[in-house]
Amino acid sequence: MTAEPGVDVEERDDTSARDAAAEASAEAAIVSEVSIASASASETRHQQPRGTNGRFMRTPEPAEEADDGLPADRFLDREISWLQFNERVLQLAADADVPLLERARFLAIFAQNLDEFFMVRVAGLKRRIATGIAVRSASGLEPREVLEQISGVAHELMTMHARVYAETVRPVLEDEGITIVRWDELSEEEHERLGTVFADRLFPVLTPLAVDPAHPFPYISGLSLNLAVILVNPKTGKEHFARVKVPPMLPRLLRVETGAAESPLADMYDTRFVPLEDVIAAHLDQLFPGMDVREHFTFRVTRNEDLEVEEDDNENLLTALERELTRRRFGPPVRLEVEEAMDDHVLDLIVRELGVAGSEVYRLPAPLDLRALNVIADLERSELHYEPFVARTNPDLAPTESAKARDIFASIRKQDVLLQHPYDSFSTSVQAFLEQAAADPQVLAIKQTLYRTSGDSPIIDALIDAATAGKQVLAVVEIKARFDEENNISWARKLEHAGVHVVYGIVGLKTHAKLCLVIRQESEGMRRYCHVGTGNYNPKTARLYEDLGLLTDDQQVGEDLGRLFNQLSGIAPRSKFKRLLVAPRSVRSGLVAHIDQEIDREREEPGSGLIMWKVNSIVDEQVIDALYRASRAGVRVVLWVRGICAIRPGVEGLSETVEVRSVLGRFLEHSRVFFFGGGGEPVVYIGSADMMHRNLDRRVEALVRLTDDRHVSDLRSLMERGAGDEYSHWALAGDGRWTRHHVGADGQPLPDLQTALIEMHAKRRRKARRR
Template sequence: MTSNPRPVPDIVESSSVVPLPTIRAQRPRASNGRFISAVPSDGDFPGDPQSLPEDRFLDREVSWLQFNERVLQLAGDADLPLLERARFLAIFASNLDEFFMVRVAGLKRRIATGIATRSASGLEPREVLDEISVGAHELMGRHSMLFRDVVGPALSNEGISLVRWDELTKEEQERLGDMFRSTVYPVLTPLAVDPAHPFPYISGLSLNLAVILINPQTGHEHFARVKVPPLLPRFIELSDDDDLYLNRYVLLEELIAAHLEFLFPGMEVHETFTFRVTRNEDVEVEEDDAENLLTALEKELTRRRFGPPVRLEVEEDMDDHVLDLLTRELRVHHSEVYRLPSPLDLTALNTVADLDRTELRYPNFVPSTHPALAPVERAAPSDILAAMRGGEVLLHHPYDSFSTSVQAFIEQAANDPQVLAIKQTLYRTSGDSPIIDALIDAAASGKQVLAVVEIKARFDEENNITWARKLEHAGVHVVYGMVGLKTHAKLCLVVREEKGALRRYCHIGTGNYNPKTARLYEDLGLLTTDETIGEDLTRLFNQLSGMAPKSKFKRLLVAPRSVRSGLVSLIEEEAAKGPDGCIRIKVNSIVDEAIIDALYRASMAGASVDVWVRGISALRPEVPGLSETMRVRSVLGRFLEHSRVFAFGTGKSAKIYIGSADMMHRNLDRRVEALVQITDRDQVKTLGSLLDRGMSDEVASWHLDGNGQWHRHHLSSDGLPLTDIHTELIAAYGTRRRPGRRR
């Protein structure tokens, strides 16, 4: 084990990083006032949760804030390309929006309804909200200042700048004034507040201007709200034909603020401030009472925008009397107010991050076709189905092209006259999805096509409803899974007639069938014609579309029935080996108490336990007597680590599964998830090497300690950058050769 990296200094820009102080460590809350105790006393079975310390779980909400802080540290890393740092600032803001809309809103709802219970970490919901408030205020302030004081000036030095209205030339102001009158002014709706006009409804995540007006005749002060139109570009570019590398922008809200006299003629504009409200936007549908789930969800989506506020962001110099008005009318508590430097809503920085300035971005990367699928000495596309008959193909996206593998598989199946049926799960997909088009083409050609569309996929509900209706109109059999469960598994089954018999072609993945995110998300997938998997998928799709509640599976673990129990059994097998046991897990989040307790028991038995987690971790690693042999690492960077891998043992006897499930209650209890065992020895070795590399001290990552604190580990003892795993894998996959054909 390596020692913790050197302490983080105050915020200063260096050659490697602009460090950001981490939010305070999660403190243990054991009933005896001490930290986690040692090994249970004689006679206590280590597997009994009652014999384990009460404070063995970290709080999931605080852990999520720490994850987003890691994103913020990347935005402050001066060694990263500048536009990528702007992207991480936008990602941080977007992540936090969703966190407040869902997690914070959920906590407030439980408190309001009186069903609040202590979390596994021992905190009451009110205590969790207090922890969130402290951490979020600190992080949001540092996020804004990082842009204002560091990233913004660095962008300006590269000719990418936000220009204030009073910094524009007279000619530029006149040109923008013409644009305002023709394009912006017609879509604005000023809303005044007076006895005849009640305080307007403020939609969630909308950017607004709070305008203080003075009536010059009476001297009375009035309040008005102007919504910044979300469908217009937030960053208005000032064209400069003389310099292609000069990108100057004016914010839309500044343009509106400079022309408020058009909206309020005869009134004096006294002050203008921006503000933004975040609302509870989680959707709840009582499926058991809904005769038509689609209709019920559409009604709930209509109600979503009227959810109660959970956060109010305002300009830091907003007058107190204006803020008092907003908090009173919006019914926002003072702890939910965030005074921030302008501009608010830095998700708009994606516009800047998308600029075609290659010298300020990561080196160009083009995914390659998997060697087993690559055409040989011909220009025509590879025959994916023929390649699958040659043996199982393990895909690793984005290094392996999604479009020339999974997408091509579905498209070719749709166009193949010998294919009789296609069955597909759809959780999230892109707006112009070729997957959807292929399913429609297949149905049009007479094939039996089943689409299990998860219309409750959070924040994609409206898109999925649209696709569900489009598929239905094209003749696709559309079902919405099982009542009470989200279908999160990533599955495709193709049935093809060959020489008078039927062969099943299967894909099982860890990521969505979305060609756009497949270029940014790291995921795994298996293409196979294995008959056992084909039988398993047939049973699972029958369970999803019909009535088959007692289906049993051979090569799959399927939630909610067998993922948790199956993984716990595999963990216990390694625990029984003592120091020879080896457990390696790669997930997005791990909070499930039963899984965590099983890992603690394995560590107490001496087995090595390595957990590679992107986001939330409720584990306390490296605690004497509890988790001494456990390490927890997190990797963030160019690609979003999204695959889930579960490895037990080493060498030829290793058992490795990949699939869609994270170690969370919702995945294991309230979703249909599927894990598939990888049996090909070369593929088992490949995945084992990937897990070992991700946990290596030679690779840049964050390390979690027993106090719940994350430490960035990105420099060697000599101060040199450690290996970036994404850069390493891009190079490694680019040098692969086509394997020999298996018989």
């Protein structure tokens, strides 16, 4: 998880999403802080004392067994589990063994993740409660109990987030000459220089808005930073309220120039920033001439920014979404952040005008909105970042002679190619595959799904080039990819104008599958070349997200993709697939069938059953119950889960053989792997689906079965590494508490798994070159 890991509120591809050993004092602070509930929350019903990450664990009601004999309290709450995931990100920010600027980035990631959680999950829950359609969660909590718990945990985490920045990260940044200074810490000369910046760049775009009988309280847009200003008329003594919005199009942190004729190197190691709101606040008299500025405070509102588009066969989905996007910024508020020094009478005014509840108010030390720390994390101080890493070409795609250009098609004809990004270069594999297809006169057609990609993507360029060259090009674009809707609309229009056949999938379903099909005319006839992946066709996130992909010319996979694309673009009858599991029809049922096979195998030969999965989230109750049945039968179940996990591992009589691990680090763990031991003949799938209701019921997802023994062996090795104790990780207990294991028995930090994988892939390439 680096630049933008998301976080998987709606698979924010996360962030980048883009998650190793803390200094004892830093970790002690985290442990002590997160184990203490707020006073108001501790009075909530159904709570018990908690340790680290055990916050607000509901005391189970007397267990009622389900029809299959499973206890009623067998699911952890998904919302609290997600907040615990974000806490793990915060622990990395507090970890002295993580490079300093990466710690600053983890603080920014935490803030961005939490913003999205409130905009989507909290807003959605409040909307369901307001409309009367909210129901008791699978964890047994009533909707309002879930909101209460979210509020308590979020208050606690946001307070800890501010403290980690102020007490743990900021002092070390200052030791390295990187400082965020406040206005009163600057010299007169610096005040004058920033005054010029204000006059030239800020004053023209600022719009002061007063509140009086002729000027109603202004609309406060979501995630905007604002100044609440109290003014006094010197003639009448009357007090007035005004609001000034901090312009979002300008850098949040302004570099303080020294003005001295120093070398660039000297300036690099003495870097100071001042918050933009401080510069504005220092010049409020220019915005309100003739008035006395008595006081000012910053505040920030988070609004419901989830989209609800009614899909109608007779309405163009693109047009409907464009209309809905114009409404998004007017969603109701779900959180109000204010600086802790704000006077009560000012806060009361804002709360009353915005209509927020007291539990939705978060008092925090300034500066608010620590997403701004991305500016600092981007500083070019290599000694304060992770060791440089450059992805290399997968050995199966490397030319035998370095002077020759790669022929991707020839490599795929030779053997299936299993890619693992970012260790294997995306640009010399998937991107090169599409670019070669676009330029190859023997290629007749390209069919491609697009969920998220960058605006300047070479993938988009390749599809346009192919259409321009007269090839048949189909792009199945998911324009409802959350928070990327506007970008997707833009490049969907661009593709349409270039002659690409753009469709938006199936009404009622998001197209989340990661698929590409290339049809090529060859001497022996038509050949289909395929790519099935776990991550998006986005060259930028492919450098930050860990993902898997299969390149193959297997006839069965080609036929499967052909049928699936026909379903997505036309009105095709239900199709049967040979090497694919496709949601919403067969991913859940197919995986459960394989679980049942492992149960049967374990009963026939005790000790032979094995299930190892790697996913972003696991919430689906049917899948979890199947895993519980497997554990009761004695099957070993290992789950490598980055984010949300609703399964309770290690519970006597329920899940004694279930282990749950989480790994976070410089890359966002994003791949999905489904490994079944198979009694010596393992069955392994990779693909786009997480074990969540939305993926299994409301999305088009695809998993492909791997058949190459090398790839099966490689993924078994990967899964065993993730399940082992020799690398730093978090482990989940049955009561919902996550425990970090990052120090070995000898007191030394445990090695980082992703660093080990970098070296493993480097050795593999060196070995391939020697061959």
